[in-house]
Amino acid sequence: MQLAMIGAGYVGLTTGVCLATLGHDVQIYDSNPDRLGQLMAAKVPIYEPGLEDELRRQISAGRLSFSPLMRRAVANARAVFLAVGTPAAADGSVDLAQIEQAAREVAPHLQNGATIVIKSTVGAGTSRRVREIVAEARGALDISVASNPEFLREGSALQDFMEPDRIVLGYDDPRAGEVLAEIYAPLAEAAPIVHTSTTNAELSKHAANAFLALKIGFVNEVADLCERVGGDIGAVARSIGLDRRIGPDFLKAGPGFGGSCFPKDTRAFAAAGRRHGAPLDLVESVIRRNDHRQATLARRIVTAAGLQEGDDVAILGAAFKADTDDVRESPALRIAGYLIGMGVRLKMHDPKAARNGQRLLPQAGWVDTPYEAAIGAKALVILTEWPQYRQIDLQHLAAAMDGCHLFDYRNLLDRRAVEAAGLVHHRIGTAPRSLHAPITVGLAGRARAG
Ligand code: UDX
Ligand code: UDX
Numbered sequence: 001m002q003l004a005m006i007g008a009g010y011v012g013l014t015t016g017v018c019l020a021t022l023g024h025d026v027q028i029y030d031s032n033p034d035r036l037g038q039l040m041a042a043k044v045p046i047y048e049p050g051l052e053d054e055l056r057r058q059i060s061a062g063r064l065s066f067s068p069l070m071r072r073a074v075a076n077a078r079a080v081f082l083a084v085g086t087p088a089a090a091d092g093s094v095d096l097a098q099i100e101q102a103a104r105e106v107a108p109h110l111q112n113g114a115t116i117v118i119k120s121t122v123g124a125g126t127s128r129r130v131r132e133i134v135a136e137a138r139g140a141l142d143i144s145v146a147s148n149p150e151f152l153r154e155g156s157a158l159q160d161f162m163e164p165d166r167i168v169l170g171y172d173d174p175r176a177g178e179v180l181a182e183i184y185a186p187l188a189e190a191a192p193i194v195h196t197s198t199t200n201a202e203l204s205k206h207a208a209n210a211f212l213a214l215k216i217g218f219v220n221e222v223a224d225l226c227e228r229v230g231g232d233i234g235a236v237a238r239s240i241g242l243d244r245r246i247g248p249d250f251l252k253a254g255p256g257f258g259g260s261c262f263p264k265d266t267r268a269f270a271a272a273g274r275r276h277g278a279p280l281d282l283v284e285s286v287i288r289r290n291d292h293r294q295a296t297l298a299r300r301i302v303t304a305a306g307l308q309e310g311d312d313v314a315i316l317g318a319a320f321k322a323d324t325d326d327v328r329e330s331p332a333l334r335i336a337g338y339l340i341g342m343g344v345r346l347k348m349h350d351p352k353a354a355r356n357g358q359r360l361l362p363q364a365g366w367v368d369t370p371y372e373a374a375i376g377a378k379a380l381v382i383l384t385e386w387p388q389y390r391q392i393d394l395q396h397l398a399a400a401m402d403g404c405h406l407f408d409y410r411n412l413l414d415r416r417a418v419e420a421a422g423l424v425h426h427r428i429g430t431a432p433r434s435l436h437a438p439i440t441v442g443l444a445g446r447a448r449a450g
Pocket of ligand 2: 150153154209212216251252253254255256257259260261262321
């Protein structure tokens with residue numbers, strides 16, 4: 001099927017490439033000429049594993065192209081996806097300016113009977129509103145507007161597209177349903193397809209992300225309790241996660257959730273609840289607790305390591321999670337920002353997100369290896385779960401450091417290995433050793449711990 005994608009951001013680009021993989025003819029347009037220029041040269045401006053290779057394959061196969069002319073991209077398309085930005089408005093609700101503008105722009109150029117598919121995350125009722133905008137722009141009601149939310153995780157977006165848990169197709173007229181079903185027919189065996197209204201599809205996206213955020217917020221609160229009573233969140237999370245009604249995923253305690261979706265989507269969902277007189281108290285609470293979490297952890301680091309103004313601290317990780325260079329609403333950068341605010345000097349490392357991190361936090365020193373970051377550091381803090389940090393040479397780190405506190409805030413490292421290197425291991429959701437077991441650190445460790 002001939003398809004067009006408006007917006008070549010993270011979501012539009014990944015979705016456009018994957019739709020070509022399914023066998024469709026996809027033309028992608030973006031209003032940003034620099035971005036489009038790069039893509040036309042087959043260069044992917046974001047880091048997403050496998051995306052650039054797949055993009056090149058689809059271009060070579062003749063199924064994927066980039067068009068600097070929006071009109072040309074949409075003219076023959078049976079469906080036009082909108083994946084433009086949907087930032088937060090001041091009250092947390094979804095700012096629909098880009099969606100509305102894109103709808104107005106494409107409307108006059110669509111062929112009769114085409115379907116606009118909203119891919120960007122939007123609040124309940126948006127598809128219906130876009131339908132009115134398009135009808136007004138065309139002076140006719142011949143265009144369907146559908147909602148097809150994405151559930152792509154950065155770092156595994158291609159796999160999430162090809163092997164989804166479900167595909168949600170929201171439409172209010174049967175013609176749009178047929179078009180969407182045809183587009184996703186190659187995945188019909190692989191995943192359940194939910195056919196529903198546009199409003200339900202829009203609500204499903206916000207509700208899914210809010211629920212996952214609740215799971216993370218919950219496990220972080222239980223982790224705090226574990227620390228007080230001599231528990232271990234790893235064991236507790238595993239025990240509850242094996243209950244099939246709860247499920248094992250999204251129960252990793254850490255520095256709080258970040259990224260371009262969870263913080264924004266939970267706020268938007270909560271704002272919708274307030275606006276429509278159906279308050280989402282659980283969601284409001286998880287947002288508040290998550291927002292405070294980074295300041296709390298920064299204070300914990302300063303206190304536990306006895307940091308003084310001017311002390312050096314190493315931070316490993318800037319991305320909001322591993323396998324991405326994305327630092328939007330990254331808990332790592334927020335903790336780093338609080339530490340700088342408290343007078344600590346930072347050296348930061350991230351294998352992929354250093355450049356983006358440096359833009360937001362130029363006050364920190366940015367280095368190329370974890371070991372450089374550790375030189376002279378009174379404390380070292382791991383904030384992103386990059387696999388290479390699991391393999392880190394702890395003896396090398398300890399030798400470079402000037403202090404002995406390792407804050408493993410993604411729970412990556414083995415306690416015995418950390419202690420064998422003479423470092424004090426601070427984890428999330430595990431009580432300090434004195435509470436639940438005799439201390440058995442080696443001599444070096446005891447000496448360093450003072
Ligand atoms: C966006 C939304 O912000 C998110 O909520 C949703 O779930 C998916 O789409 P993302 O792809 O990360 O996420 O957005 P962004 O990186 O802002 O990309 C949007 C692209 O659309 C940009 O490249 C921008 O240049 C382009 N755009 C924007 C247009 O082509 N036309 C416009 O009118 C506006
Ligand atoms: C999320 C959703 O998973 C995806 O379905 C949606 O469409 C877009 O938003 P993404 O933002 O890429 O994807 O990241 P995700 O893997 O969901 O992680 C979000 C945040 O939660 C990260 O900061 C991550 O570190 C944190 N997290 C996740 C935890 O702290 N613990 C967990 O167990 C899982």
